[in-house]
Amino acid sequence: MPMSGKNVIRLFSSDESSSWVFPIIFEDEHYLALDKMTHMAVTHSQLHPERPSLSELIQNSFDINARWVEKRNINYLGFAYRLDFETSGISLFCKTNDARTRISDLLGANQEHREFHCLVHGSPKDDVFNVDAKIGWVAGHPEIMKAGKRGKFARTKFEVLERFTGMTMLRCTPDTDRKHQIRAHLNYVRLSPVGDSSYGGKLLMLSRLKKNYRPRRDGTEKPLLDRTALHYSKIEFEHPYTGEKVKIESELPKDITVALKYLRKYANGQVSNN
Numbered sequence: 001m002p003m004s005g006k007n008v009i010r011l012f013s014s015d016e017s018s019s020w021v022f023p024i025i026f027e028d029e030h031y032l033a034l035d036k037m038t039h040m041a042v043t044h045s046q047l048h049p050e051r052p053s054l055s056e057l058i059q060n061s062f063d064i065n066a067r068w069v070e071k072r073n074i075n076y077l078g079f080a081y082r083l084d085f086e087t088s089g090i091s092l093f094c095k096t097n098d099a100r101t102r103i104s105d106l107l108g109a110n111q112e113h114r115e116f117h118c119l120v121h122g123s124p125k126d127d128v129f130n131v132d133a134k135i136g137w138v139a140g141h142p143e144i145m146k147a148g149k150r151g152k153f154a155r156t157k158f159e160v161l162e163r164f165t166g167m168t169m170l171r172c173t174p175d176t177d178r179k180h181q182i183r184a185h186l187n188y189v190r191l192s193p194v195g196d197s198s199y200g201g202k203l204l205m206l207s208r209l210k211k212n213y214r215p216r217r218d219g220t221e222k223p224l225l226d227r228t229a230l231h232y233s234k235i236e237f238e239h240p241y242t243g244e245k246v247k248i249e250s251e252l253p254k255d256i257t258v259a260l261k262y263l264r265k266y267a268n269g270q271v272s273n274n
Helices: 054-063 067-072 097-108 183-188 254-266
Strands: 008-011 021-026 031-038 088-094 111-122 128-132 134-138 140-147 155-164 167-175 230-238 247-248
Touching: 021 247, 054 067, 054 088, 088 097, 088 247, 097 230, 111 183, 111 254, 128 183, 134 183, 140 183, 155 183, 155 254, 167 183
Parallel strands: 088 230
Antiparallel strands: 008 021, 021 031, 031 088, 111 167, 111 230, 128 155, 134 140, 155 167, 230 247
């Protein structure tokens, strides 16, 4: 039977000087889904070489035969897909090469349903809208994608969940799987993700929301959100082995939840009927 709930695993750095705790949000004999925190890549990141990736931390556990590895009697855990360094949420891993091949075939055929939550600058005219725009590489900038007339076909559905003064919380449902698809499509319609400097976003600062804001004595201010406000919240698919419907969900992380609290207080939040 699949497992979900409050189970966690602790992953250590190679020298065991640092550790990170990851909630297990789904597990069966073939797959394991972790709730990934922000500021951690799934695989080694050339942009953030100082930070260990989730895959590297998992390999460390295999090297020392950690208790959670021994308990499951596994010798492999391969990622099903990558998440960006700053994106939080569902990170799915496969316990065998065959399980990885099967889920890759399913995801490659776009047979899954995925949902993300994203806080953006701006306010779309419609509560529900689609973006159909090809996504391609930007010459000289390998980590930035551009939506437009060139590249591979891509489609994303967006639904307004909550409106604020100058910002909007969206549910994003991509029908295709392109690199930076949601971020590029939002930038294409001039709705840059909050905190996403690569696609026109700015950090969310309390001083921009609260009148009579008082800074610290040293004059500095810590942002409410210090990363791209994008969270992988749900995936649904037909299990490659059993044929049963699988639904994996991840709650909004604390940093986005806190940001929404301040927006509701100081930026006149209005919940959509969607």
